Amino acid sequence: MDGIIFLQWAFDAVLGLGLLWLAWRALNSSDLFKAIVLFIAFGLLMALAWVRLNASDVALAEAAIGAGLTGALLLAALARLETMTDQNVSGVSAHPAHPPSPTPAGSRFSRGLLILLLSASTAGMGYAVWSLPSYSTGLSMDVAAHLDSSGVSNPVTAVLLNFRSYDTLLEMIVLLLAVLGVWSLDGLPPQPEKPPATVLETLSRFLTPVFILVAAYLLWVGADAPGGAFQAGSVLGATGVLLLLSGWRPRARLMQWPLRLALTTGAGAFILLGLLTLLLEKQLLAYPVAQAGRMILLLESLATVSIAATLAILFLSVSSGHKMKTGKEEKE
Amino acid sequence: MTATDYAAACLFILGGIFFFAGTAGLLRFPDVYTRLHALTKADNVGLGLIVAGLVLQAESWLVAGKLLLIWLLVLFAGACVAHLVARRALRKGIRIWTE
Numbered sequence: 001m002d003g004i005i006f007l008q009w010a011f012d013a014v015l016g017l018g019l020l021w022l023a024w025r026a027l028n029s030s031d032l033f034k035a036i037v038l039f040i041a042f043g044l045l046m047a048l049a050w051v052r053l054n055a056s057d058v059a060l061a062e063a064a065i066g067a068g069l070t071g072a073l074l075l076a077a078l079a080r081l082e083t084m085t086d087q088n089v090s091g092v093s094a095h096p097a098h099p100p101s102p103t104p105a106g107s108r109f110s111r112g113l114l115i116l117l118l119s120a121s122t123a124g125m126g127y128a129v130w131s132l133p134s135y136s137t138g139l140s141m142d143v144a145a146h147l148d149s150s151g152v153s154n155p156v157t158a159v160l161l162n163f164r165s166y167d168t169l170l171e172m173i174v175l176l177l178a179v180l181g182v183w184s185l186d187g188l189p190p191q192p193e194k195p196p197a198t199v200l201e202t203l204s205r206f207l208t209p210v211f212i213l214v215a216a217y218l219l220w221v222g223a224d225a226p227g228g229a230f231q232a233g234s235v236l237g238a239t240g241v242l243l244l245l246s247g248w249r250p251r252a253r254l255m256q257w258p259l260r261l262a263l264t265t266g267a268g269a270f271i272l273l274g275l276l277t278l279l280l281e282k283q284l285l286a287y288p289v290a291q292a293g294r295m296i297l298l299l300e301s302l303a304t305v306s307i308a309a310t311l312a313i314l315f316l317s318v319s320s321g322h323k324m325k326t327g328k329e330e331k332e
Numbered sequence: 333m334t335a336t337d338y339a340a341a342c343l344f345i346l347g348g349i350f351f352f353a354g355t356a357g358l359l360r361f362p363d364v365y366t367r368l369h370a371l372t373k374a375d376n377v378g379l380g381l382i383v384a385g386l387v388l389q390a391e392s393w394l395v396a397g398k399l400l401l402i403w404l405l406v407l408f409a410g411a412c413v414a415h416l417v418a419r420r421a422l423r424k425g426i427r428i429w430t431e
Contacts, residue, residue: 199412199415199416200412200416202412203408203409203412206408207408207409210405
């Protein structure tokens with residue numbers, strides 16, 4: 001068995017060093033496209049690291065959101081940056097070729113302010129880590145003791161959707177704010193549908209039902225095993241991104257109130273349920289034990305819809321105003 | 333270790349060889365088309381062998397079915413993505429490597 005332990009140790013060491021190396025390369029790369037690809041690879045290795053730490057829930061979320069959807073968003077943003085600056089791929093670099101013109105006083109001030117704020121928050125986080133008790137059993141015992149009353153048997157879901165469900169409520173609002181932020185910059189211009197090419201059409205037609213099935217499975221299994229709203233939502237969101245990339249566009253009719261309803265339903269359900277529980281149980285989001293399982297499933301289902309809509313719409317908004325796949329090369 | 337475990341181990345090693353060869357090809361082959369060839373070999377056959385090994389060791393038919401499904405999905409996605417990359421490269425005018 002010593003050999004197995006050594007192998008695991010070696011694997012972890014390679015994984016950890018690989019992560020550091022990828023992070024450094026991604027930050028240090030002068031080519032933004034390369035940096036994004038390195039970031040995606042970093043996300044996938046990070047998911048592996050979470051698996052090694054026995055945190056499959058986080059691993060699923062990291063692979064789907066951290067590597068997949070964030071990568072897609074970054075690539076779309078880069079493609080848009082290229083059309084905006086009207087340069088080709090190698091032209092957009094993190095380090096401009098020309099020496100920057102002397103910075104005006106305002107920009108220097110804001111840069112100084114940025115450094116100050118970043119240093120302050122880093123110092124705050126450092127202090128928080130420093131002041132942690134050196135030995136702690138954590139809260140896993142408490143969670144295990146109350147798991148029976150949570151309505152689910154997966155402790156992660158119990159914490160996220162019951163014991164600390166206001167965290168998830170706030171996360172839903174953060175997602176909503178992200179869409180509002182992007183829309184306030186540019187709105188959502190109408191997009192012409194481009195019929196996809198044969199292979200992409202087959203791919204998207206075949207994979208969409210599979211993805212929906214996987215999302216439903218992840219949502220359902222979240223009660224007892226790794227999975228849940230965020231994982232299911234990101235898989236559904238990725239389906240949306242695949243369809244958008246293939247050239248499909250949602251009907252204009254759907255882009256009006258049905259879209260807004262989908263975007264807000266998760267946060268809305270949380271707030272409604274929070275108010276109800278506040279009235280009836282005198283505590284925010286304290287579900288009655290008998291109904292807890294059903295309420296969690298309801299909340300998670302609605303949150304899945306919202307998360308998926310948010311992620312897909314973020315991608316559509318970021319990539320809009322730019323010909324997705326053809327614009328880049330045809331210019332060259 | 334039982335005979336099944338030995339058979340599975342052989343499949344893992346074979347799969348590992350394919351992944352190794354695919355990685356070497358990805359790093360060493362001269363152009364995008366040949367690199368795609370190396371990459372998809374690793375994905376299709378290498379992963380297929382590893383999944384076959386895992387299926388041998390699977391505890392139930394359900395697990396075995398899920399593993400096979402993963403392989404089929406990777407096959408499908410790999411074939412489509414390789415086609416898309418190669419087509420884009422051709423349209424962009426990247427020459428096919430000849431000696």
